[in-house]
Amino acid sequence: MxxxxxxxxxxxxxxxxxxxxxxxxxxxxxxxxxxxxxxxxxxxxxxxxxxxxxxxxxxxxxxxxxxxxxxxxxxxxxxxxxxxxxxxxxxxxxxxxxxxxxxxxxxxxxxxxxxxxxxxxxxxxxxxxxxxxxxxxxxxxxxxxxxxxxxxxxxxxxxxxxxxxxxxxxxTPGILWPKFEDPIVGLKLAWIGSIKETIYDREDAALKLISFLRESYEHCLIERYNIDINPSDEDIDIYEKIAQKRGFIQKGGNIDYSRTAEMLLDELKKTKIGKISFENP
Incomplete structure (x- = not known):
């Protein structure tokens, strides 16, 4: 993305x-x-x-x-x-x-x-x-x-x-720069709310957030969403476990990926997942 x-x-x-x-x-x-x-x-x-x-x-x-x-x-x-x-x-x-x-x-x-x-x-x-x-x-x-x-x-x-x-x-109004050379920069800006929500895929951003958190703050995911994370789990598996714990299931038993994404990004913004840093020197 x-x-x-x-x-x-x-x-x-x-x-x-x-x-x-x-x-x-x-x-x-x-x-x-x-x-x-x-x-x-x-x-x-x-x-x-x-x-x-x-x-x-x-x-x-x-x-x-x-x-x-x-x-x-x-x-x-x-x-x-x-x-x-x-x-x-x-x-x-x-x-x-x-x-x-x-x-x-x-x-x-x-x-x-x-x-x-x-x-x-x-x-x-x-x-x-x-x-x-x-x-x-x-x-x-x-x-x-x-x-x-x-x-x-x-x-x-x-x-x-x-x-x-x-x-x-x-x-002065906030200013970005014309082009993000590194795609991950745009993603991090989206995570903290500096990019207009309507111009990027929220579900993809949430899935990539899970990938980052799994690598750097796995304990936060486990504690916040009361889930088990196995070494064999793919990121999408964790996404679905979180959705199921929150009851974000549509008619027919399908996962509501959109609602799950909005919840994850909102809880990140409100520090409910934990105190998270995305970069170190």
């Missing part, structure tokens, strides 16, 4: 970001902690052209703590500023504001010497669709400043939001 999704407004957004970057002091790159590689737009680093950057690993409450630790070591070794965040609870926001001010401390000090005492720090938040940008901004600002939604691509226009006395944040 190959998934590609690049709506026309994303190309327009990319051009607008390039224009707005002239105004920006610090870039905040928001990644999904479950897939820090696949949720990183490979075009962003070339777009920002060396501007100071802080990486936020959002939804870190949904990812595997062991994986979070590995990513922490990775970013430390590469001397990259990173913060684990939870856009709903506000975890990591104080650390983010501190990191932004630290990166701009020398500029603020220079401006003070020139008599400019109220210099504001202008930041831009960048990330793929449905990674939690608007929710994070709302939490930072303490009010519903940016429209939020659980569908990829809700934010369509740029807006400035005041998040502290000194910091202004420019929200």
């Amino acid at each position: 190959t998934i590609q999704w690049y709506p026309g407004h994303m190309a327009k957004t990319k051009r607008k970001i390039q224009e707005d970057l002239k105004l920006i002091d610090v870039v905040i790159e928001l990644l999904d902690a479950r897939i820090p590689i696949s949720s990183k737009n490979p075009e962003i680093d070339s777009l920002i052209k060396g501007k100071p950057k802080v990486i936020l690993l959002n939804k870190s409450d949904m990812s595997d703590p062991r994986s979070n630790e590995l990513w922490g070591h990775y970013y430390d070794e590469n001397k990259q500023d990173y913060i684990y965040t939870n856009s709903i609870t506000g975890k990591g926001i104080k650390e983010l504001i501190t990191a932004i001010e630290k990166k701009m401390a020398h500029v603020i000090e220079r401006d003070l010497k020139k008599g400019r005492i109220n210099r504001q720090i202008k930041c831009m938040i960048l990330g793929i669709p449905n990674v939690g940008k608007s929710t994070l901004i709302n939490t930072m600002a303490g009010r519903a400043s940016a429209k939020t939604g659980n569908l990829p691509g809700v934010t369509r226009s740029n807006q400035w939001i005041k998040v502290s006395q000194r910091i202004l944040l420019l929200d």
Whole structure:
């Protein structure tokens, strides 16, 4: 299964970001902690052209703590500023504001010497669709400043939001890149909800999810769905065992594959299967 999704407004957004970057002091790159590689737009680093950057690993409450630790070591070794965040609870926001001010401390000090005492720090938040940008901004600002939604691509226009006395944040719509070179990238983006549901085969995505979980989190499948998994079982066998346990059987005794797929993908999204990470450094 190959998934590609690049709506026309994303190309327009990319051009607008390039224009707005002239105004920006610090870039905040928001990644999904479950897939820090696949949720990183490979075009962003070339777009920002060396501007100071802080990486936020959002939804870190949904990812595997062991994986979070590995990513922490990775970013430390590469001397990259990173913060684990939870856009709903506000975890990591104080650390983010501190990191932004630290990166701009020398500029603020220079401006003070020139008599400019109220210099504001202008930041831009960048990330793929449905990674939690608007929710994070709302939490930072303490009010519903940016429209939020659980569908990829809700934010369509740029807006400035005041998040502290000194910091202004420019929200931008989520942008993907024109082509996923590796098919598994599109699949992982679909699993976390960054791809529009109507453009890919949900049953195929669910079957591939079972294959991944069987290899890396088999205990989660066994515990969540109260099934036995035998070495001889094919992925489809496990799929059908889950369906039978949930009673997803159509008239005539046939498995309701569609309903099972929707349940699996929904329970993954709600962390009911467990805290799952799909990538390690």
